[in-house]
Amino acid sequence: MVQKTIFFEQNFDNEALLKIEEAYDRMLTEMNTSLSGYYDLPVNQDDVIANIYRFIAENELLSGHLIKDLVIVGIGGSSLGTRAIDTLLQFSRHRNIINIHFLENLDPLYLVNSVKRIDLSRAFVIIVSKSGTTIETISIAKYMLSLMQENEEVVDINRRIAVITEIESPLDKLAGERGWERFYIPKNVGGRFSVLSPVGLLPLAMLGYDIEALLDGAAKMRDEFLKTGIELLLFKKAYFYYKNRLSHNINILFSYSSLFEAFNKWYVQLWGESLGKKDSDGNRVGLTPIGLIGSVDQHSFLQLILEGPKDKTVTFLKLKNFELPVTIPQMTLPHLEATDFVNGRRFQTIINTQCDATIESVIESDVPVDLLEINELSEQSIGYLIYYFELLTSAVGALLDIDTYNQPGVEIGKRKLYEKLK
Incomplete structure (x- = not known):
């Protein structure tokens, strides 16, 4: 489903193999002791899926x-x-055909104009907060509730709201009192690892996606991890990141389709918030993620990769089949005859050839490169890809000897905010 190729050379001496074995064992311990529950999300959610489908069927x-x-x-x-x-x-x-809207930012211009595009009389709201007290989320939830209550066309308000939170959180208790439907994030699943929990499964099911296929794709990657062990190519890549963490501390995901723009943002949070930490000795460690879109960013950031400081690695993400055989017309335009060599070619062929050409250019510039290829966009392939990056993050975190799943820096910022506002 996803083919993985590494173009840079990496020698594995006994020290490297021992380090990788330690990282793998640590990940197995995290899985088997439920230190991080994301490992088992692809395989133990039959009750969750049944509850989601029941709720959708019973809510008229x-x-x-x-x-x-x-x-x-x-x-x-x-x-x-x-x-x-x-x-x-x-x-x-x-x-x-349901429209989906994400209300995330407290920016009032963004918030007010986003809500203008929502038909409140035909809206359903899902409030998502693991702690149940996230200040941005609760503030926006209050705003949405006030608008829905003021709108006379909105009926059955309590049937139009669901919450996804941790059990016994303040939001959970409020939802219980109001009669809002509740879905729970496992206590040992952090927010950035939670997309395969009800956090993602509920809204995706409401949009019509096959969430069982999504989990099945993730389960295939999980099986590879358990069966292949340290021979998995993922560990070769993770060790390279660890070994070269000082000289190549910027990791670029170069995705060749505009559809990957939001996925890149998900990767940036997963990578940055998980790996930017202090290790067991108190040393500051971390790898800086950057998300780019091809071929657009060939005309912006590529110059820096090719001729700027050699402090970067690049992962290319390539979609082999766009499933739209759209071709460039057989058209000759005055003064532009030199471009006619693309006439009759598929757009898919050109963008993937651009990806190949860029990979060659980056390799020739002696920048470490690897390639992920997806045959097609489907629930299965995306589930596999999501879990691949989660495992890669855990592997690098284990090698760096950090707590991959906490976010003490974020918590400091939250405390500062509370102090200032109070």
């Missing part, structure tokens, strides 16, 4: 196709994964 607004706008109130890991998957699969035959 959803089952009767009376909902026009789905509103996700959440920030960071509470929204980025869902947005990424929906953006990638938006042209799928499974996607229904």
Whole structure:
């Protein structure tokens, strides 16, 4: 489903193999002791899936196709994964006609103008906050509730709201009192690793996607991890990041389709928030993620990669089949005859050839490169890709000897905000 190729050379001496074995064992321990619950999300959610489908079937607004706008109130890991998957699969035959809106930022211009595009009388709101107290999320939720209550056309408000949170959180208790439907994020699943939990599964199911196929794709990657062990190519890549963490501390994801723009943002949060830490000795470590879109950023950032400082690695993400055989017309324009060599060629062929040419250019510039190829966009392939990057993040975190799953820096910022506002 996803073919992985590494173009840079990496020698594995006994020290390297021992380090990789230690990282793999640590990841198995994280899995087996439930230190991080994301490992098992692809294989132990039969009850969750059944509950999601039950809710959709029993809510007459959803089952009767009376909902026009789905509103996700959440920030960071509470929204980025869902947005990424929906953006990638938006042209799928499974996607229904419900509009989805992500209300994330407290910017009043963004918020007010975003809400103008929502038909409140035909809207359904999902409030997502693991802690149940995220200030941005709760503030926007209050705003949405006030608008819905003031709008006389909005009926059955409590049937139009669901929450996704941790059990016994303040938001969970509020939802219980109001009669809002509740779905739970496992306590040992952090927000940025939560897209394969109800955080992503509920809204994606409401949009018509096959969430079982999504989990099945992730499960295939999980099986590879367990069966292949340290021979998995992922560990070769993770060790290169660890070994060259000082000289190549900027990691670029160069995705060749505009549909990957939201996925790149999901990757940036996953990578940055997980790996920018202090290690067990108190040393500051981290790898800086950058998301680029091909071929657009060939005309912006590529120059820096090729001739700027050699402090970067590049992962190219390539879609082999766009499933749209659109060709460039057989057209000759005055003064532009030199461009006629592309006439009759498919756009897909050109963008993928651009990717290949860029890879060659980067390799010739002695920049470390690897390639991920997806045969097609489907629930299975995206589930596999999501889990691949989650595993890669955990592997690098284990090699760096950090806590991959906490975010103490983020918590400091939250405390400062509370102090200032109070």
